[in-house]
């Protein structure tokens with residue numbers, strides 16, 4: 001999935017970037033008379049403008065698009081000195097945008113990678129290997145396992161890990177991030193035993209005799225996770241740089257990062273200052289679970305300019321607040337009206353999940369931010385959680401009408417008709433109430449998802465077609481590390497709605513075509529980052545964030561969208577990624 005061999009050339013290219021580090025208001029300029037310094041010709045340029053126009057060529061001056069049109073027109077206006085990128089018939093799109101991405105590959109660099117593991121035994125072997133090079137007593141971490149992809153079709157449990165790690169605490173995070181497994185050593189350190197009660201908003205998974213299995217869900221994970229020493233500043237910085245480079249290699253140029261606590265915001269500022277930032281970041285700050293944490297987060301946000309104001313001329317935005325209303329579909333902790341299923345046929349008892357925060361308290365917290373003019377995005381998976389979130393937004397917007405705060409519903413997996421109608425109204429009247437969705441859930445964790453939701457609900461998962469019919473716009477994303485981040489997977493999932501085991505339990509009634517799917521990763525996504533005047537489409541006056549692909553995603557069979565390959569990525573007219581192994585090399589591109 002990652003192209004390490006390309007890292008070197010990317011670093012060289014990145015070093016050529018020069019980004020002014022000033023805090024600026026958004027000011028697109030239609031500089032149509034400026035001479036071009038770069039032109040792209042002989043392409044199929046998907047502009048994602050209001051008419052979904054296709055162009056052959058475009059010209060760029062000073063990082064901005066000057067003109068879009070035919071080869072003849074663009075060439076005729078270009079000076080002799082212009083740099084020419086000949087696309088040789090390739091397809092270009094706006095740089096793709098991920099509106100919900102835990103923008104961090106530190107685990108990828110330093111933890112055991114479990115995303116490709118097919119059996120419990122394989123996971124245990126990886127832990128054993130790590131133990132062999134780790135001092136007794138030191139923590140061992142891994143991430144990315146998913147029982148839906150294990151042939152054992154069960155959780156990894158403490159007893160599996162105890163055999164190979166009797167003297168080290170082990171914590172392996174599930175791919176959803178909503179649960180994980182600790183070994184017995186770690187459970188002891190966390191003082192979790194058969195006598196320990198489930199914390200509010202969390203579950204200690206237990207066997208038939210009531211003993212903890214090692215699997216901890218939601219808030220129950222904290223007892224273990226709080227004991228693990230955080231990555232060093234240098235490790236986190238490396239994780240961020242790797243993420244930016246790998247993003248660019250997938251034609252991606254912007255992300256909404258829902259968690260910029262600790263030193264992450266400082267690291268973003270630092271990389272920007274050093275001209276090493278090659279992905280635009282719209283950062284959210286976690287507002288916590290009570291009014292004190294909310295006030296602290298508010299104070300921190302108020303020291304920064306609000307979007308669309310930015311740092312680095314549209315490169316970094318202190319966007320607003322992230323809150324949680326519930327848990328996950330995979331872990332069956334999302335807050336739903338009707339009980340979850342534990343497998344395709346059996347109900348999970350009376351389990352209807354739970355709210356992450358006391359619902360009236362959640363409403364008070366949102367009010368605090370809304371009244372201060374702060375953008376809020378709330379994690380809501382279950383239908384009941386989504387209703388509560390959209391009704392909260394509606395109530396507060398009625399009380400204090402404020403246009404353009406663009407409050408979001410993160411995941412928004414199974415909205416009710418009421419929720420969809422409310423979102424349509426809020427979008428129309430207040431420019432608010434946008435679902436920030438992850439089509440690749442249907443693929444990467446689709447098998448456990450389908451089982452959890454059951455046959456009645458699964459067809460309503462990510463109801464994109466209903467959205468289009470009701471004039472609701474939505475945004476695309478990966479929720480990386482929950483699913484792999486390349487946006488091509490989300491474009492494909494939006495169209496085919498297929499699970500990792502090639503099933504279609506979600507049906508195709510809610511499928512959209514690639515044209516619509518692309519909007520959710522470009523212009524609609526740009527809007528949710530408050531950057532729609534700068535990016536999201538290829539039009540005069542906008543920044544030249546452009547991805548070039550090896551094939552035309554508008555005409556290939558839907559099944560192939562997943563496999564499109566990025567060959568060149570521009571950020572503000574500068575090359576931030578160039579595939580040196582491209583079969584038809586754009587040698588002149590690597591300036």
Ligand SMILES: [Zn+2]
Nearest residue numbers: 100102258479
């Ligand atoms: Zn997330």
